[in-house]
Amino acid sequence: MKIFLDTANITSIKLYNDMGLVDGITTNPSLLAKEGGDPQKTMEEIVRIVKGDVSLEVVATDTSGMVEEGRRLRKYGKNVVVKCPLTPDGLKACRILTDEGIPVNVTLCFSSNQAILAAKSGAKYVSPFIGRLDDVGQDGMSLIKEIREIFKNYQYGTQILVASIRHTMHVVEAGKIGADVVTIPPDILGKMLKHPLTDIGIKNFLADWEKLKKENPSIRI
Ligand code: E4P
Numbered sequence: 001m002k003i004f005l006d007t008a009n010i011t012s013i014k015l016y017n018d019m020g021l022v023d024g025i026t027t028n029p030s031l032l033a034k035e036g037g038d039p040q041k042t043m044e045e046i047v048r049i050v051k052g053d054v055s056l057e058v059v060a061t062d063t064s065g066m067v068e069e070g071r072r073l074r075k076y077g078k079n080v081v082v083k084c085p086l087t088p089d090g091l092k093a094c095r096i097l098t099d100e101g102i103p104v105n106v107t108l109c110f111s112s113n114q115a116i117l118a119a120k121s122g123a124k125y126v127s128p129f130i131g132r133l134d135d136v137g138q139d140g141m142s143l144i145k146e147i148r149e150i151f152k153n154y155q156y157g158t159q160i161l162v163a164s165i166r167h168t169m170h171v172v173e174a175g176k177i178g179a180d181v182v183t184i185p186p187d188i189l190g191k192m193l194k195h196p197l198t199d200i201g202i203k204n205f206l207a208d209w210e211k212l213k214k215e216n217p218s219i220r221i
Contacts, residue, residue, distance in 0.1 A: 001175050004053075004183040006163065008032045008042050012186035013049055024052035026127070026163065026183040028083065028107070029059060047077035055105045055125070057083035058093070066093035074102045081124060083107045086114045091121040098122035105161060115147045119158040125181065130174075131164035140164070141173050148177050168192050 002023040005016055008031040016022050025046055032039040047054050056076065058069040066089065070082035082097055083105045084090040094104040098121070105125040106118035110133060118126040128147060130140025147160055159180035165171060168191050174182050184192075213219060 001179065002052075002181040003189070004055075004161070004181055005189065006031070006165070006183040006185045008035045008039075008046065009186060010035075010042065010045055010049070013046060016186065016189060017050055021189070022050055022052065024054060024079075024081075024181070024183075025050050026055040026083070026105070026161070028057045043073070044076050047080060050079065052079060053081045053103070053105075053124075054079055055081045055083045055107075057107065058085075061085075061087070061089060063089040063092040063096070066090065067096050070097045070102055070104070071100075081105045083127075086110075086118060086126075091117060094118070094121040094123050098124075107163070110143070112143065112146045112150060115158075115160075116150060119151065119154075119156040123158050125159045125161040127161045127163040127183070129164035130162060130170060131166040133164075134166065141170070141177070144174060144179055145177050148179065 003021055004024040004026050005013055005022050006026050008027045013025060032042060035042060043056050056073045058066045060066045060069050066084055073082055074080045081103045084093045085108045086106050094106055097104050103124035105127055106123040107127045109115050109118060109126050109128045115126045115128060128143050130144060133140035133143060144162055161181040161183060162174040162179045163183050165182060165184050165188060168188060171182050171184060171192060
Protein backbone atom coordinates (compact mmCIF):
# COMPACT_ATOMS: atom_id res chain seq x y z
CA MET A 1 0.00 0.00 0.00
CA LYS A 2 1.37 3.40 -0.95
CA ILE A 3 1.19 6.16 1.65
CA PHE A 4 0.49 9.71 0.52
CA LEU A 5 0.29 12.65 2.91
CA ASP A 6 -2.90 14.67 2.64
CA THR A 7 -1.54 18.11 3.42
CA ALA A 8 0.13 21.27 2.16
CA ASN A 9 2.06 21.72 5.41
CA ILE A 10 5.76 21.86 4.54
CA THR A 11 6.99 21.01 8.05
CA SER A 12 4.94 17.80 8.19
CA ILE A 13 5.91 16.87 4.65
CA LYS A 14 9.62 17.26 5.48
CA LEU A 15 9.24 15.35 8.77
CA TYR A 16 7.64 12.25 7.26
CA ASN A 17 9.54 12.45 3.98
CA ASP A 18 12.82 12.29 5.95
CA MET A 19 11.52 9.09 7.60
CA GLY A 20 11.07 7.62 4.11
CA LEU A 21 7.33 7.21 4.63
CA VAL A 22 5.96 9.48 1.93
CA ASP A 23 5.19 7.97 -1.49
CA GLY A 24 3.31 11.06 -2.60
CA ILE A 25 1.18 14.05 -1.60
CA THR A 26 -2.39 15.14 -2.17
CA THR A 27 -3.38 18.77 -1.82
CA ASN A 28 -6.55 20.70 -2.50
CA PRO A 29 -7.55 24.40 -2.29
CA SER A 30 -8.81 23.98 1.30
CA LEU A 31 -5.52 22.42 2.47
CA LEU A 32 -3.59 25.26 0.79
CA ALA A 33 -5.87 27.87 2.39
CA LYS A 34 -5.23 26.30 5.80
CA GLU A 35 -1.49 27.00 5.39
CA GLY A 36 -1.96 30.57 4.11
CA GLY A 37 0.80 32.40 2.21
CA ASP A 38 1.37 32.09 -1.52
CA PRO A 39 -0.23 28.82 -2.71
CA GLN A 40 1.82 28.78 -5.90
CA LYS A 41 5.09 28.88 -3.94
CA THR A 42 3.81 26.20 -1.55
CA MET A 43 2.87 23.87 -4.41
CA GLU A 44 6.25 24.40 -6.09
CA GLU A 45 8.08 23.66 -2.85
CA ILE A 46 6.10 20.45 -2.24
CA VAL A 47 6.89 19.26 -5.77
CA ARG A 48 10.60 19.95 -5.12
CA ILE A 49 10.71 18.13 -1.75
CA VAL A 50 8.79 14.96 -2.65
CA LYS A 51 9.97 12.52 -5.31
CA GLY A 52 6.63 10.70 -5.75
CA ASP A 53 3.36 11.90 -7.25
CA VAL A 54 2.04 15.24 -6.00
CA SER A 55 -1.63 15.92 -6.75
CA LEU A 56 -2.38 19.60 -7.42
CA GLU A 57 -6.00 20.56 -7.98
CA VAL A 58 -7.54 22.70 -10.70
CA VAL A 59 -10.10 25.35 -9.74
CA ALA A 60 -11.68 25.98 -13.17
CA THR A 61 -15.04 24.32 -13.65
CA ASP A 62 -15.06 24.06 -17.45
CA THR A 63 -13.01 21.60 -19.49
CA SER A 64 -10.82 24.11 -21.32
CA GLY A 65 -10.06 25.99 -18.09
CA MET A 66 -9.14 22.74 -16.33
CA VAL A 67 -6.92 21.65 -19.21
CA GLU A 68 -5.11 25.02 -19.25
CA GLU A 69 -4.62 24.95 -15.47
CA GLY A 70 -3.54 21.32 -15.63
CA ARG A 71 -0.88 22.09 -18.22
CA ARG A 72 0.39 25.01 -16.12
CA LEU A 73 0.46 22.91 -12.92
CA ARG A 74 2.37 20.16 -14.69
CA LYS A 75 5.15 22.68 -15.41
CA TYR A 76 5.93 22.69 -11.66
CA GLY A 77 7.49 19.24 -12.07
CA LYS A 78 7.37 15.83 -13.73
CA ASN A 79 5.83 14.34 -10.59
CA VAL A 80 2.71 16.54 -10.74
CA VAL A 81 -0.62 14.76 -11.05
CA VAL A 82 -3.50 17.05 -11.96
CA LYS A 83 -6.55 16.74 -9.76
CA CYS A 84 -9.84 17.18 -11.64
CA PRO A 85 -13.30 16.92 -10.08
CA LEU A 86 -15.65 14.09 -10.96
CA THR A 87 -17.93 16.13 -13.23
CA PRO A 88 -18.64 15.79 -16.96
CA ASP A 89 -16.17 18.63 -17.63
CA GLY A 90 -13.67 17.08 -15.22
CA LEU A 91 -13.78 13.70 -16.97
CA LYS A 92 -13.40 15.34 -20.36
CA ALA A 93 -10.37 17.26 -19.06
CA CYS A 94 -9.06 13.98 -17.62
CA ARG A 95 -9.19 12.33 -21.04
CA ILE A 96 -7.49 15.27 -22.77
CA LEU A 97 -4.70 15.62 -20.17
CA THR A 98 -4.17 11.85 -20.00
CA ASP A 99 -3.85 11.65 -23.80
CA GLU A 100 -1.20 14.40 -23.57
CA GLY A 101 0.73 12.28 -21.07
CA ILE A 102 -0.30 14.32 -18.01
CA PRO A 103 -1.56 12.00 -15.27
CA VAL A 104 -4.85 12.83 -13.54
CA ASN A 105 -6.31 12.13 -10.12
CA VAL A 106 -10.11 12.29 -10.36
CA THR A 107 -11.29 13.66 -7.05
CA LEU A 108 -14.58 13.99 -5.15
CA CYS A 109 -15.72 10.45 -5.99
CA PHE A 110 -18.65 9.22 -3.91
CA SER A 111 -19.99 6.19 -5.79
CA SER A 112 -18.84 3.09 -7.68
CA ASN A 113 -20.56 4.37 -10.82
CA GLN A 114 -18.45 7.52 -10.66
CA ALA A 115 -15.30 5.43 -10.09
CA ILE A 116 -16.01 3.32 -13.20
CA LEU A 117 -16.33 6.50 -15.27
CA ALA A 118 -13.08 7.90 -13.86
CA ALA A 119 -11.33 4.66 -14.89
CA LYS A 120 -12.88 4.81 -18.36
CA SER A 121 -11.63 8.39 -18.79
CA GLY A 122 -8.06 7.19 -18.19
CA ALA A 123 -7.45 8.53 -14.68
CA LYS A 124 -4.23 7.40 -12.99
CA TYR A 125 -5.99 7.68 -9.62
CA VAL A 126 -9.58 7.91 -8.46
CA SER A 127 -10.16 9.40 -5.01
CA PRO A 128 -13.23 8.15 -3.12
CA PHE A 129 -13.81 10.37 -0.05
CA ILE A 130 -14.70 7.86 2.64
CA GLY A 131 -14.79 10.18 5.68
CA ARG A 132 -17.27 12.53 4.05
CA LEU A 133 -19.53 9.53 3.29
CA ASP A 134 -19.27 8.37 6.90
CA ASP A 135 -20.18 11.94 7.93
CA VAL A 136 -23.53 11.65 6.14
CA GLY A 137 -24.33 8.17 7.45
CA GLN A 138 -23.06 6.09 4.49
CA ASP A 139 -20.34 3.49 4.96
CA GLY A 140 -17.32 4.90 3.13
CA MET A 141 -15.27 1.73 3.42
CA SER A 142 -17.90 -0.42 1.63
CA LEU A 143 -17.46 1.88 -1.34
CA ILE A 144 -13.73 1.04 -1.40
CA LYS A 145 -14.56 -2.68 -1.26
CA GLU A 146 -17.01 -2.37 -4.15
CA ILE A 147 -14.65 -0.36 -6.34
CA ARG A 148 -11.80 -2.84 -5.64
CA GLU A 149 -14.04 -5.71 -6.76
CA ILE A 150 -15.15 -3.94 -9.96
CA PHE A 151 -11.64 -2.81 -10.92
CA LYS A 152 -10.34 -6.38 -10.40
CA ASN A 153 -13.04 -7.81 -12.69
CA TYR A 154 -11.97 -5.61 -15.58
CA GLN A 155 -8.28 -5.06 -14.80
CA TYR A 156 -8.72 -1.29 -14.86
CA GLY A 157 -5.33 0.39 -14.47
CA THR A 158 -6.72 3.24 -12.36
CA GLN A 159 -5.43 3.16 -8.79
CA ILE A 160 -7.82 3.49 -5.87
CA LEU A 161 -6.63 6.39 -3.70
CA VAL A 162 -8.54 6.31 -0.42
CA ALA A 163 -9.16 9.93 0.61
CA SER A 164 -10.86 11.81 3.43
CA ILE A 165 -9.35 9.52 6.04
CA ARG A 166 -10.50 10.35 9.55
CA HIS A 167 -8.76 7.81 11.82
CA THR A 168 -6.14 5.06 11.96
CA MET A 169 -8.62 2.19 11.49
CA HIS A 170 -9.56 3.62 8.10
CA VAL A 171 -5.95 2.91 7.07
CA VAL A 172 -6.03 -0.67 8.38
CA GLU A 173 -9.36 -1.41 6.70
CA ALA A 174 -8.19 0.10 3.39
CA GLY A 175 -5.11 -2.12 3.57
CA LYS A 176 -7.21 -5.25 4.20
CA ILE A 177 -9.29 -4.48 1.13
CA GLY A 178 -6.16 -3.93 -0.96
CA ALA A 179 -6.59 -0.26 -1.82
CA ASP A 180 -3.61 0.98 -3.84
CA VAL A 181 -3.02 4.23 -1.96
CA VAL A 182 -4.16 5.87 1.26
CA THR A 183 -3.76 9.60 1.64
CA ILE A 184 -3.33 10.33 5.31
CA PRO A 185 -3.48 13.64 7.22
CA PRO A 186 -0.20 14.16 9.18
CA ASP A 187 -1.87 13.94 12.63
CA ILE A 188 -3.25 10.49 11.77
CA LEU A 189 0.13 9.29 10.47
CA GLY A 190 1.56 10.45 13.81
CA LYS A 191 -1.01 8.30 15.63
CA MET A 192 -0.12 5.28 13.47
CA LEU A 193 3.46 5.53 14.74
CA LYS A 194 2.52 5.45 18.39
CA HIS A 195 1.90 2.54 20.75
CA PRO A 196 2.09 2.82 24.57
CA LEU A 197 3.78 -0.59 24.79
CA THR A 198 6.60 0.66 22.57
CA ASP A 199 7.21 3.59 24.98
CA ILE A 200 7.01 1.33 28.06
CA GLY A 201 9.34 -1.20 26.40
CA ILE A 202 12.01 1.45 25.71
CA LYS A 203 11.72 2.82 29.26
CA ASN A 204 12.23 -0.65 30.77
CA PHE A 205 15.14 -1.58 28.47
CA LEU A 206 16.92 1.68 29.36
CA ALA A 207 16.36 1.14 33.11
CA ASP A 208 17.83 -2.39 32.89
CA TRP A 209 20.79 -1.09 30.91
CA GLU A 210 21.45 1.47 33.65
CA LYS A 211 21.54 -1.41 36.18
CA LEU A 212 24.12 -3.21 34.04
CA LYS A 213 26.19 -0.04 33.80
CA LYS A 214 26.33 0.24 37.58
CA GLU A 215 27.87 -3.26 37.75
CA ASN A 216 30.16 -2.68 34.72
CA PRO A 217 30.82 1.08 34.42
CA SER A 218 32.98 0.73 31.27
CA ILE A 219 30.44 -1.13 29.09
CA ARG A 220 29.02 0.43 25.93
CA ILE A 221 27.30 -0.77 22.78
C1 E4P B 1 -7.97 14.09 -0.94
O1 E4P B 1 -7.36 14.21 -1.98
C2 E4P B 1 -8.60 15.21 -0.23
O2 E4P B 1 -7.67 16.26 -0.23
C3 E4P B 1 -8.91 14.92 1.21
O3 E4P B 1 -8.65 13.58 1.54
C4 E4P B 1 -10.25 15.43 1.66
O4 E4P B 1 -10.40 15.13 3.01
P1 E4P B 1 -11.48 15.84 3.95
O5 E4P B 1 -12.79 15.22 3.71
O6 E4P B 1 -10.98 15.57 5.34
O7 E4P B 1 -11.46 17.30 3.61
